[in-house]
Amino acid sequence: MAESEVISAPPVLSTPAEHIFEDPTPIAVEPAGQFPPRTDDELHAIYEIRRTAREIKEGGWSRIGLQFPDHMLRDAGWVVEALSRALAQENPPSTLKSLEGKGGTETNGPTESTPPRPENAQQPTNERIYILADTSYSACCVDEIAAEHADAQVVVHYGRACLSPTSRLPVIHVFTQQILDLDAAAAAFETQFPDPDAAKVVLMADITYQDHVEPLTSRLHSKGYRHVLRTVVVHNPAGVIPNRRLAAPVEDESSPKLDDDVDLTGYSLFHIAAPPPALLLALHSRFASLHVLPTTPTATTTSLPPRIEDPTAMTAALLRRRFARVLTLASAGVVGILVNTLSVANYLPTIDLLRRRIADAGKKSYTVVVGKLNPAKLANFAEIDGWVVVGCWESGLVEEDAGFYRPVITPFELEVALRPESERLWGLEWWGGIEKMEQLQLQDANQDANEEAKEDEGLEAEVDDGGVEGEESAPPEFDLRTGKLVSHSRPMRVVADGHTKKKTGSQSGGDADASVSARESSALVKTAAAGEVATINGVVSPGADFLRSRRTWQGLGTDFDGDERSTVVEEGRSGVARGYTVGEDGSRT
Structure with a gap:
């Protein structure tokens, strides 16, 4: 690069400082940086070094991942050194055996005749310790994804924890003791x-x-x-x-x-x-x-x-605001399932259950995994009318003052939103996360037999005495927050030929489909022009329709006229960042 060409500002593709993604996990105590420096004895008590080393030895783990929240990272280096010394003391010299070709040692455990070694004694051990600093999701959850990158056998989680059960790795929780008068x-x-x-x-x-x-x-x-x-x-x-x-x-x-x-x-x-x-x-x-x-x-x-x-008055006001979001999702046509964990046990069956519940309500669902939540990420999916979070019971609650473009609710709140208006009652119980979804899965399993037995009866009930289909005779639906008429709250009930039909998550029998087709064969239908409506398996796709009609940018190259001539293709840079080669002349920058 020539000396006269000086970059005065970062490239446009750089992430601005105000868009740095922050951990949404609430911190119940003040950050450790506001407290005066602590002695080694205080740090040993806060981080429970002895207990951690003992449990690691009892478990027989050799690759350990230490997960810290952001405000505890300043002590991460000290914890690694102190834990390494404590693990070495758990291996008395008289019982150490060499491991040829493995670069480590193994131990048979401490004996009563072997005195403990001093703090400064350095003995070889076969444990490898890794610091997991930037969590994939909320800091209260165990980050099994980052631990698997280091091939860790156990995770030591420091600080506040939601204590949600993990799906793959064992966990040692160190809550860190705080001082109280x-x-x-x-x-x-x-x-x-x-x-x-x-x-x-x-x-x-x-x-x-x-x-x-x-x-x-x-x-x-x-x-x-x-x-x-x-x-x-x-x-x-x-x-x-x-x-x-x-x-x-x-x-x-x-x-x-x-x-x-x-x-x-x-x-x-x-x-x-x-x-x-x-x-x-x-x-x-x-x-x-x-x-x-x-x-x-x-x-x-x-x-x-x-x-x-x-906090009673504040909590009551927050509950009212949460119920307002439930009303917004009740009239939503497209619901996004926001996966905010890959570690909490039962998250995969929960996603399947939510998909089935949303489909049974006649709505369309999309599953999205974005890591830590922030408004900029979710704003990329403008066709989604609302989100439901699949995560732990703490991180599943997203505050409305965070600036999200669409409402974000919990699985419990979605259960209330998907009920009919006559049954949508805000009871005395509230809970977040997916820990109680197992109870709903058991209820669904018990109801499957009853639904199959009543399937024929339900099909006959869709036609009233005047021969008008049940969906067509349904009363209009309004958004209770804005008072506007909602015409797209059940997109999965609309089929390509204009008929109304419930698209459930389960497979219906052939006789049932034949009876529906027989009743709908005489309906008056307006045939859409080719390409006007995007369908998948005969059902209108809200995402494809949104992409066709309302998205201003639809991908690379879509903002150019098809008849416009392409510019001359020139050879660009090649090589590594310390010295690029430009063009055929081989000049370096």
Whole structure:
């Protein structure tokens, strides 16, 4: 390149800085960068180095992937070094055996006569540790895709976690312990609930503060709060309290476990640290009231007890906005199935179930995998009227203020949207993610036999006394948000010859198809001109019709006139970036 040719701006194909894709996973605690530097002992406790090394050795894994959220990446290098030393200490020198040709060692496990080695002792081990920094999807989910790129045998997940079951790899969860002033927390609790005898409270915390729940409950129990229950972490996102079970203030082997069917409507929830919005929506109707103890540095450094926050009004407003999105999807003709995970177990059967439900409602579905969500990606699919997210119970909730062009809802909300208007009731329960979709799959399996038995009866019911088909005599459908008439809410019921016919996800019998054709043979049909309507298997394709009629750009070369002469083809650059060869003269730039 000549010296006079200086690039003053990046090429147009570069990604602008304002379009950098950010992780949509909510962070319940403040980023670690706002805290002062920590000592090695504090980091050992926060990242649980000893427990992690012990579980890795017990599992016999040699290739380990460490997954960090963005705000913990500053400690990733230290964690790798500390974990390597801890793994070496799990291999006593007296039991090490050489592995010829493998470049590592194996161990028979520690013995009682072998003393532990000091921190600075460096011994060869056969473990390889990889840092998984940029997650493929939400940071709360285990990134099995990035782990498989490194051929990892186990993933150590640090920070907040949705605890959704994985489909392929084992996981070691390290929640990272955060500091909490128990005296200030107890004082804030007593201020909010001054009567110990009347207070019926369930004590819960963000998963990074979970180790403070038991000592705080014991302290309150000693002060006379006899009706305070605590929660214990379990791997059950579909539970009454996601990933939690109820426990007594002091629980031992002799004390019985509490029943999961405890009526929580008479209890208040006291939550340590700001919970994610999906958890607030799930618990809004299950507790009498919600109370959140903030844990930001500004809230914990003052001498006064932290001020308890009440998210009830905010959560109720969020529920109303979610129901407005459900009404928008109820009149949508094309629904996009947005795959936001490839790791959560049961995601493939969930996609099949959603496709079947959307097809049974007479709507068209498209399945899209885009990785981390942002408005720029979804705006490329302008023909889609709304999206349903297939992901974990936390990342499935997409806030409406994120700037998305079309509404994005959860599978539960889609179930409500696909119901008839007379049955579309917003009940007391809300949940996100795909963890409860297994229950719907079992319901569908039980209903298959009944649907086949009623198939003939349903076909006869499509014709009323006047000989008019059921779809033709259906009342007009309006968008309840805008009041406009909707004429494309069921594109999969419209066939190429102009008749109306339900296109279900299952295969119907030949006799049924013959009876429908016999009734529709006398209908008056306007034949469309060739190329006017794009069809697939006799059914109008909304995507193809949108591409034909409303897309302004339809691919490379479509913006040129067909009669326009092509420009002269010239030989371009070749070679590598450090020195290109231009044209036949071989000049280098």
